[in-house]
Amino acid sequence: MSNLSKPIPPAGDQDALEVEIRGKTFRGADGDAVRAIDEIAFSVAPGSFATLIGPSGCGKTTTLRIILGLDREFDGRLKLPAGGGRIAAVFQEPRLLPWRTVEENVRLALSDEDTGRDLDDLFAVLGLAEMRSRYPGELSLGLARRAALARAFAIRPSLLVLDEPFVSLDEQTASRLRTLLTDVWSARPTTALMVTHNLREAVQLSDRIIFLTERPARMRGVYDITTPRADRDARWREATLPALAKRYSGVL
Amino acid sequence: MAPDHRADATDTALLQRPAALGRPVFGPRLVTALSLAGLLALWWIAAIVADSRVLPAPPAVAEAFWRDAATGELFFHLAMTLMRVIAAFVLAMAIGSVIGIVLGMNREANRFFDPWLILFLNIPALVVIVLAYIWFGLNEAAAIGAIAVNKIPNVVVTMREGARTLDRDLEEMASVYRFSAGRTLRHVVLPQLQPYFAAASRTGISLIWKIALVVELLGRSNGVGFQINLYFQLFDVAAILAYTLAFVAVMLTIEFLLVQPFEAHSTRWRPRRAGS
Structure with a gap:
């Protein structure tokens, strides 16, 4: 905690x-x-x-x-x-506070001793650097989901x-x-x-x-x-998916 | 009232619209001014036609206004009434909001207290005022308390409705992210209640000042209500109208200088609807 x-x-x-x-x-x-x-x-x-x-x-x-x-x-x-x-959650709906900006939404999730923390990197990685002072109502669903991800990672769960x-x-x-x-x-x-x-x-x-x-x-x-994520290319996927789909019918 | 200042923007919008469609002949402010001037003219004509002491023309009312304004009497009584209105308003909004939110969030409490609420909603203002003076004496506390008690049930009903519509999803988000109680209240709960709070204050402030006048008439020795009673006994209709209009002007000033800017500020996050 x-x-x-x-x-x-x-x-x-x-x-x-x-x-x-x-x-x-x-x-x-x-x-x-x-x-x-x-x-x-x-x-x-x-x-x-x-x-x-x-x-x-x-x-x-x-x-x-x-x-x-x-x-x-x-x-x-x-x-x-x-x-x-701490546990972080990214819900199906972004569940951002519509009356707070993107940055305020993220900072509100931080604990008290952490509120002033530098979040530049996190916002930059998620492509939200320009969106920090926007309200959620101005964002597309994709951007709102990114803001929800930023909030989740910001608390270092x-x-x-x-x-x-x-x-x-x-x-x-x-x-x-x-x-x-x-x-x-x-x-x-x-x-x-x-x-x-x-x-x-x-x-x-x-x-x-x-x-x-x-x-x-x-x-x-x-x-x-066990395959590293970097090696999971299209060919690997095409080989893996049918095998899984065969084993667990109806999942694909 | 709200979309007035945005009408200009619509007019210059990039969209090519047929000129005759939806474009007002006069600006909205001009319409308001014309409407008020029309009412004044109607009153003036009626006063001339009636030619009676009970319906004075506007100049007579203005004269009564200057007479009491020059002595400072008018402003003293306006201030006394305003003080009571503000005190009762703050009291009623605070107590009513707390009760309303608690009832809205707690079904058992609501089931138990709902009959009380209906009872209080139906007690006439006059009864509350008279009982307050009898029980607590002819003093300021009884006067302000009586005004507040008249308003509290309305605030409770509105705020209870607001508390019932609180978003469960946001509440869960706040609990997962371990918002403290204070943080949840300030950033999650209160912003959702803001429209209900605004509605309660809107209806509240007009109701409260009407009740305040009755309270003053029955048991205070100053304030607009007291003056109106005095001029009623003197049969001075011009002075009655002067006091009434002066206080209406005060309330309108509060609406435009405090309530509307505050509302605009607290709803700034709402996406503006295109074209309105």
């Missing part, structure tokens, strides 16, 4: 993210109980990037909300990296959680944003967990892909990628 101004410890010193949910039930609008998650358990190694993938409505977002502490009613246990250090951060963007913008995320994340490595239903995206970004079944979610399998 208070170690934000210190450099991020090397990956080996951190704990892994361990998630074990043995049941999560919602009360639906009609009062009936809906079982969202049956049983899922996975871990994310310190400083690595993992992706949760599964059909729409299978409980991926619910899993993220449990990890973020926004939903505390579930059976199971949770172990967060670095003994409960020990865990970064992303909920479909590229959804409803055109392919060109989405792909540029994916590259940006890879760049920022590589320069500021932190344990990251992303939810998506896009296998290409998962394959491009992740060290580990966790496949979930339809609701109520169960584990379908875990796939680790």
Whole structure:
């Protein structure tokens, strides 16, 4: 909590993210109980990037909300990296405060002793240098998502959680944003967990892909990628995707 | 009122518009001036036609105004009323906002206190004033308190509505990013309540000054309400109108010099709608 101004410890010193949910039930609008998650358990190694993938409505977002502490009613246990250090979230909607500028939005997330910190590099890397004094209402969705990424990385989190951060963007913008995320994340490595239903995206970004079944979610399998991100070119992707799609039918 | 100053920009917009379409013959300010002049003319004509003590013409009212302005009496009474209006306004907005936000965010509390609210909404202003004077004496605190109590239920209703529409997504964002309670209130909650606060103050300030006059009439020895009662007994309609118009002018000045600039400042982040 208070170690934000210190450099991020090397990956080996951190704990892994361990998630074990043995049941999560919602009360639906009609009062009936809906079982969202049956049983899922996975871990994310310190400083690595993992992706949760599964059909729409299978409980991926619910899993993220449990990890973020926004939903505390579930059976199971949770172990967060670095003994409960700060968690950053990039939500599906950018969730910026419309009445604060981009820079104010980012700075408000910083802890008190950090508010004056130099953020020039971060804004520059994300291509937001010119946008710092704009209000979110003046930004396109792609730029607003970048501002949300800036806020997430600004707090130097020990865990970064992303909920479909590229959804409803055109392919060109989405792909540029994916590259940006890879760049920022590589320069500021932190344990990251992303939810998506896009296998290409998962394959491009992740060290580990966790496949979930339809609701109520169960584990379908875990796939680790050891190929360095730099070597994941189009040819590699074309070879990997069909193999994965064959093993986990219906994910592509 | 709001889009007035932007009409010029629309006129010079790059879009080629048919000249006859939507282009006003007169500027908006001129329309306002003409409208007020028309009302004045109507009053003047009616006064000449009626030729009666109970409907004085504008010059008679102006004369009454100068008479009391020259002695300083008018400004003293205006100031007393303004002081009561401001004190009651601040009190009512503060108490009403807190109660309204709490009720809007807490369903159980709202269910319990809602009948109280309906009761207070329906108590006539006059009853509150009379009871305040009986219970707390003919003093300033009772007067200001009575005005505030009349206004508080309206503020509660408006602010409760605002608190109900608070954005859950932003609240979650604030909790994930560990905003302190103060930071959440200042940067997340209050900006969302701003339009409701503006609405409550708008209706509040006009209601409050009307009630303030009754309070003064019933139990104070100064203020516009007291003077109007005095001139009512003297049957001096010109002076009654002079005091009324003077105080309306004061309230309009507050609206233009304080309320509107404040509102423009607090909504500066809103994207301007194109072409309006």
